[in-house]
Amino acid sequence: MDITLIVVLVIALALFFDFTNGFHDTANAMATPIATGAMKPKVAVTVAAVLNLVGAFLSTAVATSISHGLINEGPGGVAISPEMIFAGLIGAVVWNMITWLRGLPSSSSHALFGGLIGAAIVGAGFQSVNYVALMTVVIIPAFLSPVIAAFVSFLSTRIAYRITRRPVFPNERGGFRVGQIFTSSMVSLAHGTNDAQKTMGVITLTLIASGAQSSNQGVQFWVVIACALAIALGTYTGGWRIIRTLGSGITEIRATQGFAAEASTAATILASSHLGFALSTTQVSSGSIIGAGLGRRGSKIQWSTAGKIVIAWFITLPASAAVGAVASGIARFGVVGLVLDAVIGGVVILGLYLWSLRKPHEQASAIEVDVAANAVYTRKELRDLQRKKRAENVAARRAELSRERTLRRMGARKGGRR
Amino acid sequence: MGIDWFAFLTVAVVAVVASCFVVSVYSVGLRFWSAADTRAGKFTVKDDGTIGPATAGFPNPAGSTGAVRGLRSLAIACFVVCAATVLYGIYLIVPQFH
Numbered sequence: 001m002d003i004t005l006i007v008v009l010v011i012a013l014a015l016f017f018d019f020t021n022g023f024h025d026t027a028n029a030m031a032t033p034i035a036t037g038a039m040k041p042k043v044a045v046t047v048a049a050v051l052n053l054v055g056a057f058l059s060t061a062v063a064t065s066i067s068h069g070l071i072n073e074g075p076g077g078v079a080i081s082p083e084m085i086f087a088g089l090i091g092a093v094v095w096n097m098i099t100w101l102r103g104l105p106s107s108s109s110h111a112l113f114g115g116l117i118g119a120a121i122v123g124a125g126f127q128s129v130n131y132v133a134l135m136t137v138v139i140i141p142a143f144l145s146p147v148i149a150a151f152v153s154f155l156s157t158r159i160a161y162r163i164t165r166r167p168v169f170p171n172e173r174g175g176f177r178v179g180q181i182f183t184s185s186m187v188s189l190a191h192g193t194n195d196a197q198k199t200m201g202v203i204t205l206t207l208i209a210s211g212a213q214s215s216n217q218g219v220q221f222w223v224v225i226a227c228a229l230a231i232a233l234g235t236y237t238g239g240w241r242i243i244r245t246l247g248s249g250i251t252e253i254r255a256t257q258g259f260a261a262e263a264s265t266a267a268t269i270l271a272s273s274h275l276g277f278a279l280s281t282t283q284v285s286s287g288s289i290i291g292a293g294l295g296r297r298g299s300k301i302q303w304s305t306a307g308k309i310v311i312a313w314f315i316t317l318p319a320s321a322a323v324g325a326v327a328s329g330i331a332r333f334g335v336v337g338l339v340l341d342a343v344i345g346g347v348v349i350l351g352l353y354l355w356s357l358r359k360p361h362e363q364a365s366a367i368e369v370d371v372a373a374n375a376v377y378t379r380k381e382l383r384d385l386q387r388k389k390r391a392e393n394v395a396a397r398r399a400e401l402s403r404e405r406t407l408r409r410m411g412a413r414k415g416g417r418r
Numbered sequence: 419m420g421i422d423w424f425a426f427l428t429v430a431v432v433a434v435v436a437s438c439f440v441v442s443v444y445s446v447g448l449r450f451w452s453a454a455d456t457r458a459g460k461f462t463v464k465d466d467g468t469i470g471p472a473t474a475g476f477p478n479p480a481g482s483t484g485a486v487r488g489l490r491s492l493a494i495a496c497f498v499v500c501a502a503t504v505l506y507g508i509y510l511i512v513p514q515f516h
Binding site: 152263 | 425426428429430432433434436437438440441442444445446447448449451452500501504507508510511512
């Protein structure tokens with residue numbers, strides 16, 4: 001069977017989803033090094049993009065577990081059509097745009113799965129989803145991974161602080177800033193191996209569903225290249241809103257904590273990528289940051305921000321499932337429905353984008369109220385600010401003193417004021 | 419198809435071991451590095467444990483021999499071990515290498 005128009009549409013939308021995934025998730029790897037001043041934002045984003053590109057080529061375990069098994073396809077189960085995947089992707093992209101607009105580090109992966117599941121249930125009934133696979137590959141990792149990551153990162157932070165305990169030796173924790181460059185690069189690489197593959201899995205699923213590829217074949221090479229490029233481009237574009245939330249919204253991060261948090265994020269993601277769990281990089285990375293915050297004595301965690309992030313995790317799957325279900329319902333009206341879907345999806349995405357332009361991101365997000373007090377300043381900027389404030393105080397005091405002195409001198413003069 | 423709890427356990431254990439190992443070796447490396455700095459006279463440690471300024475002759479050629487050089491190479495060895503661990507991890511997950 002040849003590749004039809006709908007397949008081309010789905011692939012285009014899938015690549016667009018990959019792009020949004022990239023800029024949504026830049027924050028996971030690069031929020032901490034930017035916040036601690038280990039890397040300049042532009043440099044950080046470029047490095048992340050390149051490593052995402054490399055990471056996408058490394059492994060295809062996750063892509064295979066998505067394209068084979070999550071949704072029953074082929075002669076054994078209910079055949080799902082490219083139309084449903086299209087509807088599911090619309091759900092995923094729309095939800096991704098909304099959370100990005102609010103600066104919430106929600107999981108792009110769950111948006112994707114939610115959209116697909118919603119679309120499949122409406123389009124082909126409840127039996128079309130393989131619930132055991134759903135539990136194993138998506139739901140359980142979703143609950144476990146942030147906890148594991150937080151625990152690992154807590155331990156690592158403790159170890160790092162313990163070994164480099166002051167005051168016996170000076171100044172060594174600055175070295176963690178150098179280490180951070182490497183660990184955050186590892187996180188980017190891990191993100192490439194895990195997240196780029198999700199899109200590969202979806203495209204492969206489409207090709208299988210349309211009959212362009214047999215279901216026991218692996219991921220094709222042009223799919224790998226296209227996905228790698230899309231996610232790298234998205235990463236390079238950068239999601240500054242989410243970087244701000246993660247970089248200073250949850251807790252103030254120091255270089256040692258950043259190093260430990262990233263080491264554990266990378267280890268967790270790589271280990272589970274290897275076993276084919278499509279866990280959410282976003283959740284792992286937020287979990288690690290919380291763990292690192294717990295690990296340093298005297299550091300505060302803003303539980304209100306953390307709570308909002310966790311709520312966003314819980315509603316991501318159902319919300320995008322709902323959008324996917326609606327889109328899938330519309331798509332049942334044949335070609336007209338499909339066109340309607342595409343138009344509505346396009347309008348919503350464009351609308352959200354224009355909205356984001358209208359409100360510059362200094363005033364954008366909902367959790368901004370919490371974050372506003374400590375927008376991401378690098379340490380150097382913070383220091384400069386403090387220095388400036390001190391200088392102002394000193395100048396004011398000096399002016400006051402000199403005024404006083406003049407008055408006293410005038411008062412002491414014989415004959416009083418002249 | 420049952421739920422493979424063992425796989426989750428594997429992920430957790432691997433993550434704990436790998437991450438703690440890399441972090442501790444890197445920290446030990448940093449500690450060696452600053453010990454070398456102290457020995458070389460970049461800092462002085464006062465009696466109460468706080469940090470003083472550099473000794474007068476820093477950087478002095480006499481300070482960069484023997485113990486200092488040994489500590490420096492230990493530190494570098496630690497960093498190399500970290501890098502090697504990371505590369506081994508990447509090697510493990512890429513199927514083309516097997």
